[in-house]
Amino acid sequence: MIASFFSGIHAFFHSLLWDVIEALLVLFVVACWAGTIFWARKDARRRIADQRLVQLATVAAALPPFLGPLVYMLFRPPEYLEDVRERELEIQAIRGQIGGGTCPVCESPVDAEFLVCPVCTTRLRDACSSCERPLEAAWQVCPYCETPVTLDDPVPLHPEASAPAAARRTAPARRSRSPR
Ligand SMILES: [Zn+2]
Ligand SMILES: [Zn+2]
The missing domain is CATH 1.20.1270 (Substrate Binding Domain Of Dnak; Chain:A; Domain 2)
Known part of the structure; x- marks a missing residue:
């Protein structure tokens, strides 16, 4: 029980x-x-x-x-x-450093697309020999038309092209290219 x-x-x-x-x-x-x-x-x-x-x-x-x-x-x-946005901001900042800004000689504000300084006529960047768009100093090839950027003292493709190329070199350019 x-x-x-x-x-x-x-x-x-x-x-x-x-x-x-x-x-x-x-x-x-x-x-x-x-x-x-x-x-x-x-x-x-x-x-x-x-x-x-x-x-x-x-x-x-x-x-x-x-x-x-x-x-x-x-x-x-x-x-x-967040990381994507941060990276885009960084790229924008880097682009701002290369393009635009001020003229290295007279420090007047210049556009990222300017080839020469409009105030002191200092050559800021060269134009592509093929599509004529402005090129940055570090570029080895035109990003718009894939034309290779020729450095200073290029071997002229045509003998008659050497005269204008030499004339351009007297400007304080960092590099010149053979004209078309
Ligand atoms: Zn200037
Ligand atoms: Zn080009």
Whole structure:
């Protein structure tokens, strides 16, 4: 009588304990699942500018639970938007340093496209021999038409071209090229 009473209590607590453990396990798994969705959404917002794509990534991370985030990680953009913006700003700053700015001789403001300083006539950069667009000093090839930039004292292709080339060299140019 007493023994069966105790075994009944034992069974009651045993099943109750098991229910609690089972509920906690389910809760834990669901919390982990929610955590992966939250992480994927946060990560997608840092990498994707389009809000609809962010929502799509969140759904993709949620739907096959725990597998979705792995699939998302395979297809997500490799860079943070913040880093992309930072790099673009850096490139802009570098471009601002090469082009534009001021004349090295008289320090008047000059445009990035100017070939000579309009104030003191100092040659700032040369024009492409083929498409006539302004070239930066460091460029080895014209980025617009792929014509190679010839350095100072080029071997003239045509003998008659050497005279104007020599005349141009008297200007304080960093390099000249054979005219067409
Ligand atoms: Zn000047
Ligand atoms: Zn060109």
